[in-house]
Amino acid sequence: MSDGSALDHHSPYETPLHRDETAIAGMWLFLASEALLFGGLFLICLIYSHTRAGGWAEGVRHTNLAIGAANTLILITSSAVYTMAVEAGKRGDNRRVVRAGFGAAALGLTFLALKGGEWGQEFRENLFPGPHFALHGPDAGGAQLFYSFYFLATFLHGMHMVVGIGLILWICRKARHRAFSAAWNTPVDIVGLYWSFVDLVWMLLFPLLYLIGRA
Amino acid sequence: MSGTLDPTAPQRSYLWQDGTLRSWLLTRDHKRIALLYLGSITAFFALGSVGAALVRLQLLEPGGTILSDATYNRMFTMHGVVMVWLFLVPSIPVTLGNFLVPLMLGARDLAFPRLNLLSWYLFVASGLLVVYGLFRGGLETGWTFYTPLSSEYTEGRVLPVVLGVFLNGFSSIATGVNFIVSIHQLRAPGMGWYRLPLMLWALYATSVIFVLATPVLGITLLLLAFEHLFRVGVFDPSLGGDPLLFQQLFWFYSHPAVYIMILPGMGVVSEIVSTFCHKPVFGYRFVAWSSVSIAAIGFVVWGHHMFVAGTSLYSAIVFSMFSFFVSVPSAIKVFNWLGTMHGGSIRLDAPMLYAMGFIGLFTVGGLTGLFLASLAADVHLTQTYFVVAHFHYIMVGGMVSAYFGGLHYWWPKITGRMYPETWGRLAAGLIFFGFNLTFLPQFILGFEGMPRRYATYPAQFQVLNVLSSAGAGILAVAYALPLVYFTWSLFRGARAPDNPWRATGLEWRTASPPPVENFAETPVVTTYAYDYAELDGRAGPPGTAVGGPHV
Numbered sequence: 001m002s003d004g005s006a007l008d009h010h011s012p013y014e015t016p017l018h019r020d021e022t023a024i025a026g027m028w029l030f031l032a033s034e035a036l037l038f039g040g041l042f043l044i045c046l047i048y049s050h051t052r053a054g055g056w057a058e059g060v061r062h063t064n065l066a067i068g069a070a071n072t073l074i075l076i077t078s079s080a081v082y083t084m085a086v087e088a089g090k091r092g093d094n095r096r097v098v099r100a101g102f103g104a105a106a107l108g109l110t111f112l113a114l115k116g117g118e119w120g121q122e123f124r125e126n127l128f129p130g131p132h133f134a135l136h137g138p139d140a141g142g143a144q145l146f147y148s149f150y151f152l153a154t155f156l157h158g159m160h161m162v163v164g165i166g167l168i169l170w171i172c173r174k175a176r177h178r179a180f181s182a183a184w185n186t187p188v189d190i191v192g193l194y195w196s197f198v199d200l201v202w203m204l205l206f207p208l209l210y211l212i213g214r215a
Numbered sequence: 216m217s218g219t220l221d222p223t224a225p226q227r228s229y230l231w232q233d234g235t236l237r238s239w240l241l242t243r244d245h246k247r248i249a250l251l252y253l254g255s256i257t258a259f260f261a262l263g264s265v266g267a268a269l270v271r272l273q274l275l276e277p278g279g280t281i282l283s284d285a286t287y288n289r290m291f292t293m294h295g296v297v298m299v300w301l302f303l304v305p306s307i308p309v310t311l312g313n314f315l316v317p318l319m320l321g322a323r324d325l326a327f328p329r330l331n332l333l334s335w336y337l338f339v340a341s342g343l344l345v346v347y348g349l350f351r352g353g354l355e356t357g358w359t360f361y362t363p364l365s366s367e368y369t370e371g372r373v374l375p376v377v378l379g380v381f382l383n384g385f386s387s388i389a390t391g392v393n394f395i396v397s398i399h400q401l402r403a404p405g406m407g408w409y410r411l412p413l414m415l416w417a418l419y420a421t422s423v424i425f426v427l428a429t430p431v432l433g434i435t436l437l438l439l440a441f442e443h444l445f446r447v448g449v450f451d452p453s454l455g456g457d458p459l460l461f462q463q464l465f466w467f468y469s470h471p472a473v474y475i476m477i478l479p480g481m482g483v484v485s486e487i488v489s490t491f492c493h494k495p496v497f498g499y500r501f502v503a504w505s506s507v508s509i510a511a512i513g514f515v516v517w518g519h520h521m522f523v524a525g526t527s528l529y530s531a532i533v534f535s536m537f538s539f540f541v542s543v544p545s546a547i548k549v550f551n552w553l554g555t556m557h558g559g560s561i562r563l564d565a566p567m568l569y570a571m572g573f574i575g576l577f578t579v580g581g582l583t584g585l586f587l588a589s590l591a592a593d594v595h596l597t598q599t600y601f602v603v604a605h606f607h608y609i610m611v612g613g614m615v616s617a618y619f620g621g622l623h624y625w626w627p628k629i630t631g632r633m634y635p636e637t638w639g640r641l642a643a644g645l646i647f648f649g650f651n652l653t654f655l656p657q658f659i660l661g662f663e664g665m666p667r668r669y670a671t672y673p674a675q676f677q678v679l680n681v682l683s684s685a686g687a688g689i690l691a692v693a694y695a696l697p698l699v700y701f702t703w704s705l706f707r708g709a710r711a712p713d714n715p716w717r718a719t720g721l722e723w724r725t726a727s728p729p730p731v732e733n734f735a736e737t738p739v740v741t742t743y744a745y746d747y748a749e750l751d752g753r754a755g756p757p758g759t760a761v762g763g764p765h766v
Contacts, residue, residue, distance in 0.1 A: 012317065012324035012401055022326050022400045029392045029426060037430035040464060044438070044449075047460065129447035141448070141455035148447040152438065 020186040027190045031197050032076075038201050041156070045149050045208050048142070055142015058135060062127060067118045068209030068210040071111050072202065075099055079108035079199040082168065089180050097175035097188060101168050104195065108165045112176065115158060119151075150209050155204035158203060160198045167191045223616055227633065228728040237418050241620025243328035244731060249314035250629070251335050252305065257698070259301035259342060264691065266294030269654075271687040277674045287670035288355035296376060298347070300343050300383050303610055304472060307479035308390055308425075309338070311621045312418050314629060316394055318722035318729065321403025321738040324368045326396040327389075334389035337382055344379030348372040357668065359465060362450040362458045366442055368616050379438045384429040388476075391425025394418050403578030403721065405740035409503070412720050412744045413489075413496060416503040418484025420510035424471045424478075428514070429484065432468030435461065462524060466517035474513040476610050477577070478506055480617030483549055484570045487624050488552045490718040491567035492559025495745035498551045505544035512541040522593045539587035547579050549574060562714075565639030569620025572647045576612025580605055583658065598668075604654045612650050619646065619697060626701065627711030631728040634708060645693035652686025719750050 013019035049056045082104035088096030126134035128151060129144040171191050174180065180188060229246045239247060266637075269290045273279035282290060313331065317324050325331050329576065354371030356364050365373050398411070398419050438449045439461070450455025450461040489496045496502055518526060518534030552574055561567065583605040586592045598601065619642075626634050656679035661667075665676050672680065714723040725734050742749045 012322050012326060012328065012397075018400070022396055025399060026327055026330075026392055026396045029395055030388075033388050033392070033426045033430050035430075036427055037434050040431040040434035040467075041438075044460060048457075051457070052455070128445075130445065145448050145455050148441070148445075148449055152441050156437075172444070 016184065019185070020084050023186055023190060023194070027193050031193065034197060038204075040148070042204060042208065045153070048145050048149070049208075049212060052139075052142030052145055053213065055139030055144070056146045058137075058139050059143040059146025060210065060213040061153055062125075062135070063150065063210050064118050064121065065210055065214070066188070067114050068206055071114050072206050074107050074111050074114070075199050075202050078104045078111070079196055081107065085168075085171070086185075086188055086192045089185035090182065092182035092185070094175040094178045094180055097180060098172050101172040101175065105165050105168045105172070108161055112158060112161055112165075115154060119154070122147075136201075153205055153209065155203055157198070160201065164181075164195050164198045165190075167194060168215060220393035221245060227730060228726065229731045230631070230728050233400055235637075241332070243324070243332055244612045245313050245317050245325045245328065245331060246629075246729065246733075248331050248335055249310050249312075252309040252313060252338070255335070255339060255342065256302050256305055256310065260694075262346070263294050263297035263302055264694065266290045266292075266297065267687065267756060268691060270294060271684040273733060274672070274680045275684050277677055278671050280668065285355065285370075288357075288361050288668070289349075289353035291668060292354055292371075293349050296380070298299070298610075299358050299472075299476075300380050301338075301345065303476045303614055304387060305338065305390075306318070306420060306476075306614065306618050307621060308421055308475075309334075311483065311618075311625060312390075312394065312479060315414065315625065315722055316397055316418060317401065317407050318628075318725070318733055319415055319720055320397065320401050321406060321721045321734065321740065322397065322401035323733050325393045326400055330389050334386045334393070336424070337389065341379045341381075341383035341386060344375050348375035348379065351375075359469070360436070360439060360461075361465075362442075362456070363452055364437070365435030366451040367453055368608070374440055377436045377440050377443075381433055381459070382434075383736070384433045387425045387429050391422035391429070394422040395426065401754055403738050403740055409500065410740055410743050411503075413485035413502050413506075413577050414479075414482035417478045417485070417506045417555045420506040421478045422477050423474050423510050424513065428471040431464060432472075433706045435464040435468070444672075458524075459521070459524060459526070462521055463517070467514075470517040470520065471510070473606075474509055476508060476614050480573060480577075480614040482504065483617045483621035483624070484552060484573050485548075486718070486720065487566045487570040487620055488555050489745045490624070490716050491562045491564060491570070492556050492564075493717065493747055494555055494559045495743070495747065496551065497554030497557075498547075498605070501547050502551050505547045509541060509569050510542040512537060512544070516541055518644060519588055519593075522590060523597050533734075535588050535590050539585065542581060542585060542588075545577075549578055549581075563640070564623075565634070565635060565643050566620045566624035566716075568640055568643035568647075569616045569623065570651075571617040572643065573613055573620065576608050576616060576632045576647075576650065580608030580613060581682065583608065583712050596661060598666055599661035600657040600665050600667055603667050603726060604657035604661060607654045607657075612654070616646065619643070619753070622697070622701075624716070625702070625722075627715045628722055628727050630705055630708070631726075632704045632713050633711050633715065634697075634704045636698050638696065642693055642696040642700075645696070649689030649693050651692075653690055656680070656683045656686075714754070716717045717745060717750065720746050 007013055008020065009014060011019065081100050085097045085100035085104065088100060122128065126132050127147055129147050133140065133144055133147075135143045142159065168191060171188055174187065229244055239251065242248060269282060270287070273282045273287055289304070313325070331589045333522070349372070352372040354365070354369060354373050354376055356369060356371070356373065360377060398415055402411070441447065442451055442454070446454070448456040450456040450458050452458055485496055485502055516534055516538045518530055519538045522531050522535075583601070587602060587605060588598055623634060623639055626632070660676055660679050660683075663676070665672055711727040713725065713727050715727075716723075721738050721740070722729075724738055
């Protein structure tokens with residue numbers, strides 16, 4: 001719809017700038033809401049990692065630190081690459097937006113592929129909670145609890161990754177049609193906010209699921 | 216300025232500009248979306264009422280035989296789930312709020328019109344999921360879904376209902392984001408924060424709760440659903456989870472949600488009281504900031520739902536204290552409405568009757584809340600009908616009264632037609648009477664120890680239960696009345712002038728019903744929200760309606 005220069009007939013805004021500022025405000029507010037969605041999850045994780053410390057730590061020790069750490073690096077890099085798209089967008093350089101966008105999306109897909117491999121391995125090792133759960137002993141309950149959260153948290157984060165990659169590809173498509181200019185590049189910016197948020201969530205999930213209790 | 220119509224051209228009202236079904240289902244016009252919501256929540260209100268009616272029928276006799284115990288549990292659950300999430304939480308924000316926020320701001324639409332439409336589709340989808348669960352077996356957990364009742368012991372359809380409520384949350388969040396950003400960004404020239412109508416302060420505070428509390432419910436219910444789907448432990452103690460943690464997180468949302476279910480009503484009442492007393496609201500800034508403080512303090516009182524659940528005494532003391540604190544801004548509002556009415560020339564039209572009903576019933580509900588916030592009294596009263604009566608005084612006596620009051624007040628603006636005033640007053644009186652007959656006996660029942668959520672009761676409680684059920688019957692008739700005469704007025708009601716009540720808000724400065732673009736020209740605000748002197752100067756002396764013949 002919007003090509004950035006004109007407002008459509010029904011638009012509630014006075015100027016394109018007014019619309020763009022509003023859109024950015026909306027994204028920040030949405031992210032505040034998202035922060036509380038994940039916040040609830042982190043809270044429960046922290047509580048159980050204390051009340052069921054033994055089993056929780058056993059679960060943490062069974063996670064694949066190598067893949068987790070590699071994914072952390074990949075995701076940080078992806079965010080960094082996307083900021084180049086944001087910078088290019090500000091200059092109206094559509095070609096660089098496409099290139100950086102594809103780079104960020106490819107890194108995101110790599111993350112998901114590695115994560116999928118990690119999940120597959122864990123399913124084969126029967127680490128998904130249930131009657132056939134692999135870990136036994138007095139703390140097995142706590143370890144099951146850990147893996148409940150591990151799978152739910154990584155699934156939820158993965159869904160956000162899928163949405164984020166979709167948004168980045170949408171930006172790339174728009175940029176290929178030379179949609180952005182120095183005067184109008186808000187969508188590049190807004191998707192950047194979302195992508196950084198997805199990154200940030202992983203920065204908290206990584207220590208919670210891979211590090212705390214490992215030693 | 217872009218998008219303005221030529222003021223001399225005849226304007227089409229938003230209702231009739233394009234009558235196709237497609238134009239309604241794909242509309243981005245906040246006014247039409249408000250009406251889509253109005254239709255949906257009215258249907259859910261009816262469904263929730265059926266649950267209540269069956270519960271009250273069952274309780275006519277001590278050993279009621281109309282429903283089996285299992286069905287009784289499903290009926291009060293249906294009543295609770297539908298009324299809370301599909302009626303009360305959305306009620307005023309999505310109907311009156313959607314319709315009025317841009318009009319009161321002097322804007323053409325909400326900040327994100329497509330997000331607004333999306334929120335309606337999410338709402339409908341969530342409603343259908345919930346209804347599917349309720350009709351394919353139902354569930355017996357009550358609207359709170361406490362574990363392990365909802366996990367290990369349930370025989371009902373927890374999963375679709377919980378997922379429906381989860382989805383419903385995103386509809387709320389979308390509305391909240393839209394309102395907050397609109398109020399920040401789309402105020403007309405000259406519309407400073409202290410010139411906003413108090414309805415907008417109330418909706419702003421409500422939206423903060425939508426945005427910040429709803430996601431916590433979302434993640435909690437998602438975990439519950441996850442537990443159900445895969446039989447893994449999260450909250451179920453037999454699987455290693457902690458059921459109290461569910462209660463903590465559930466109430467972290469659901470207590471603020473109680474304020475979602477009252478703050479918009481307070482906003483409506485502030486508008487109505489001012490208009491029908493023809494006086495500015497007494498202590499505007501106090502009323503405005505009390506909305507914000509209710510929302511803020513409301514985030515730190517959730518523990519008072521768990522005084523007897525085995526939480527620590529010290530946390531209970533703190534939660535009790537905050538629960539007393541939150542009554543202060545509520546009381547400020549009540550006193551300021553009374554201060555507004557004091558010395559005013561009060562017109563007792565139907566909206567004002569509802570508003571006065573709200574003030575009285577909300578006060579009773581609020582004061583009885585203090586009994587429940589006191590630790591010692593709560594041990595006796597918790598899980599009894601005293602609690603049931605208390606929150607119905609807030610939610611039905613308060614919020615539903617305000618909702619009906621608001622519907623009557625803005626009906627001329629929404630439809631361009633007047634409702635029949637005599638019938639309006641009659642319904643308002645009947646609702647007030649029927650409500651008190653239903654719920655006043657329940658205070659006594661609870662005080663005497665009748666527990667809630669049982670299908671049977673000892674014979675000595677029968678008289679009060681019969682009174683309560685009789686009241687519910689009156690209430691049913693009283694709620695059906697507006698449905699009938701509102702529908703009638705849509706086709707036969709007298710044409711409404713632009714400003715039938717001589718009210719000050721910007722929404723009264725445009726046509727009834729408003730044109731698609733809301734205002735022919737963006738209004739410029741030069742005075743504070745309730746400047747009746749300015750209105751009288753602009754519109755002539757009191758006694759004449761503004762912008763056309765008064766009926």
